[in-house]
Amino acid sequence: MADIQTSIRKNQKIKLLNGQTVTVTGKIGEGGQGIVYRVKVDGTNEEKAMKWYFMYKINDPKSFCSNLADNVATGSPSETFVWPEQLTEVTNGSFGYIMEIIPDRYKALSKYLQARVSFKSCSAMVTAAINIVEAFQQLINKGYSFQDINDGSFKIDPTTGDVLICDCDNVVSFGKASGISGKARYKAPEVVRGDTLPNKVTDRYSLAVILFLLLVGNHPLEGARSNVPCMTGKYERRFYGQEPVFMFDEQLDVNRPVPGLHRNAIALWPCYPDFIRKAFIRSFSQDSLLRSEGRLIEQEWLMLLVRLKSCIVRCMNCGCEYFAESTIATACPDCMAYNTPPGYLRFDKKRTNVEITIPIADGAKLYEAELDERSKDYNTVSAEILVKPGKYGLKNLSKSVWEITAPGGKTVKKAPGEVAVLGTGFRIDFGNGVTAEIVANSR
Amino acid sequence: MGMIDRVEVPRKVCPVIILADKSISMDGLPIGSENAAIEGILPELASMNKENPDAFIKFALMEFSTGVNWKTGIDGLVDPAEYKWVDLVADGATSFGLACKELNNKLSVSHGFMKQASGSMSPVIILISDGEPTDSYSVALAELKKNNWFKVAAKIAIGYGKANDKVLEEFTGNPETVIHTNDVQELKNLIKFVAITSSMVVSTGQATKSNTDTNADPDDTTSVVADALKQAQAALSDATDPGEEW
Structure with a gap:
């Protein structure tokens, strides 16, 4: 449909505001707001992507453009963001900006939601969730709000869980409106109701929706009650704004997942x-919601997600990865065998009000942020549970020397x-101020 | 089911229904344009379905002349990627009233096309016509207007040649979504443009006017599509050399 909505041609030269020019070499994709082209920067031959807007989709082009500038x-809050680098001059009544090209290994979250791409491991899935939260944190710390947050905003590597955040043109400072009307499914209810413009608190709701979709595989507010024959604007306002109900609300059971329809949530939530459920x-x-x-x-x-990542273990029966509880038996989602860990590590201090316990089970790993209060590294493995016949061990993969004390008082040191x-x-x-105790589960 | 295995998150169905006049006055170039345009939008709709995790566009095509016929079958809406195109052949009169009556029948969950397990979004209904109705349509149209699916649908009409725009306006309920042309090449472009723009606006959830105006009627999908069409038409007229595009 490019031919009827834009007048950018192949080999066309577009001027950037910094004086450079780019040459359009191909089309990469198309979204609701515009088309993304592949371009070469003249002189350097560097390849970039150029987003070119459908002007009629922008409510207030002048302020939109000034926000982009x-x-x-x-500059970008971090490398995770595919951030606008340079604006173009207005050409043929529209404009755009250039940014980095997204490597092919990153797949759109929308493809995961359509089950056209799946994660290669539980660890990649939880790492993706952590990366999304970290990106949010960086954005919020810079005073930005991500107003058009939705499934199209994220590209994820299914093997590593690495994340890139796209559509950064809709990022604005808190208190401003971007002129983009986002999708109701991702907007906080108070934004759908028209009570407020997007802000830090509404973005946190949208973040939770993205995490729920990523981990549980359905929309949190879509269940029996919202499954109406026709999702009209009135219903959209009601189910996502005025009377929203979580499918697993503890008090209200009116919007439970529907068998055959919300199959991911029914299978995965337990x-x-x-x-995580809490x-x-x-x-x-x-x-x-209200x-x-x-x-x-x-x-x-x-802290919750890194703890979740530490709970990934292999089923003793079928070898499938699953999330183990520390103190109770957990059913493997694949073979349904129940496994109870022999015990768990109970950390003495809560972290950001999150209690940390890690099941002692084959494959469980601890990450740097769990073993070092000052660390913000949620990906580097600092310890791993090992199993030998008749005993469990904890391998020190950190940079610190650990001190282990038995109940009888004997102390040993374990180097990396x-x-x-x-x-x-x-x-x-x-x-680094972090201590834990080994607690046995009753058998 | 392992922790990383998923089935698709249920998508709402976005019904796109086209009512195509194939009366004898369309014979020749007009019916050719109509055929080329409607056939041409099917891969575009299929492509939108690949990208959009919120909605899945399903399609129905009614041809009407002396009688009416669902080209896409009477079993319901079809996946645009799977429909095998067969050209419309011009003949007969313009039984617009009969078309309204038949549309009314099918805009129903219990005995029509609208039963979908995961529910639907507001339909997109596009009427294409080139002449005055040859039957008495008032009662049928009045009945159709009472249909709740019709009420919330985005309704657009494309008039060609001697089409009576007043009748088309009665159908859409909004003069801004009646577009007229006397140029047969433009007819083809318009059909494609209207179908794709309105399908995109509705299926991507942009059709709720309350997104930007909390006082607006959230079910007036037609006026949101009217805004999109109006703004997009400027861009349409820019594209003077289709040979240069890709």
């Missing part, structure tokens, strides 16, 4: 540890690369 000047129940409680209260801040999500045998009542001082 501000964002170009301020397989998540209690602390985080979503809180994120989509009536307090949150009064904007109780939404999780990014740091809470990060060494393995500490885990016994009931042992206390481990990981250094």
Whole structure:
């Protein structure tokens, strides 16, 4: 449909505001707001992407353009963001900007939601969730709001969980409106109701929706009640704005997932540890939906998600990855065998109000942010549970020397690369102010 | 089901229904344009379905002349990627009233096309006509206007040649979504443009006027599509050399 909505031609030269020119070499894709072209920067031959707007989709082109110019000047919050680098001059009544080309290994979140792409491992999936939250944190810390947050905004590598955030042209400073009307499914109810413009708190709701879609595979507000024959504007306002109900609300059971329709949620929700289910129940409680209260801040999500990543273990029966609870039996989602870990590590301090316990089970890993209070690294493995016949060990993959004390008082040190045998009542001082105790589960 | 296995998140169906006049006055170039345009939008709709995780466009085509016939079959809406195109052949009169009556029948969950497991979005209904109705249509149109699906649909009409725009306006309920042309080449472009723009606006969830105006009627999908068409027409007239585009 490009031929009827734009007049950019192949080989056309477009001037950038910094004086450089680019030559259009091909088309990359098309979205609701415009078309993305492949371009070469004249002189350097560097390949870039150029977004070119359908002007009629922009409510207030002047302020939209000025916001874009501000964002170009301020620069990207981090490498995760595919940020506007240079604006073009107005050409044939429209304009655009150039940015980096997204490598092919990144796939749009919308493809995951359509089950056309799937993660290669649980770890990649949770890493993607962590990366999304971190990106949000960076954005919010810079004073920006992501007003058009939706499934098209994220591109994810299914093998590593690496994330790129696209559509950064709709990012604005808090308190401003971007002129983009986003999708109701991703907007906070108070924005759908027209009570407020998007802000930090409404973005946190949208973040929770994205995380729920990513992990549980359905929309949190879409269940039996919202499954009307025709989703008219009135219904959209009601189900996403005025009377929203979470499909797993603890008090209201009117909007439960429908068998055959919301199959991911029905299959996967029971397989998540209690602390993750509680985080979503809180994120989509009536307090949150109707009064904007109780939404999780990014740091809470990060600690919950890294704890979730530490709970990924292999089923003793079928070898499938699943999320193990620390203290109770968990059903493997694939073979439905129940596994109970022999015990768990209980950390002495809560982190951002999140209690940390890690099941002792084959494959469980601890990450740097869990073993070092100052660390913001949620991906580097600092410890791993190992199994030998008759015993469990914890391998020190961190940079610190650990001190392990048995209940009888005997103390040993374990340097990086060494393995500490885990016994009931042992206390481990990981250094950096983090300590934990080994607790046995009753059998 | 493992933790990383998924089935598709249910998508609402976005019904796109085209009512195409094939009366004898369309014979020759007009019916050729109509055929080329409607056939041409099918891959575009299929391509939108690949990209949009919120909605899945399904399509129905009614041809009307002396009688009416669902080219896409009477079993319901079809996937645009799977429909095998067969050209319309011009003949007969312009039984617009009969077309309204038949559309009314099919805009129903219990005995029509609208039963979808995951529910639907507001339909997009496009009427293409080149002449005055040859039957008495008032009662049928009045009945159709009582249909709740019709009420919330985005209704657009394309008039060609001697089409009576007043009748088309009665159908859409909004003069801004009645577009007229006397140029047969433009007829083809218009059909394609209107079908794609309105399908995109509705299927991507941009059709809720309350997105930007909380006082607006959230179910007036037609006026949102009217805005999109109006603004997009400037861009349409810019494209003077289709040979240069890709």
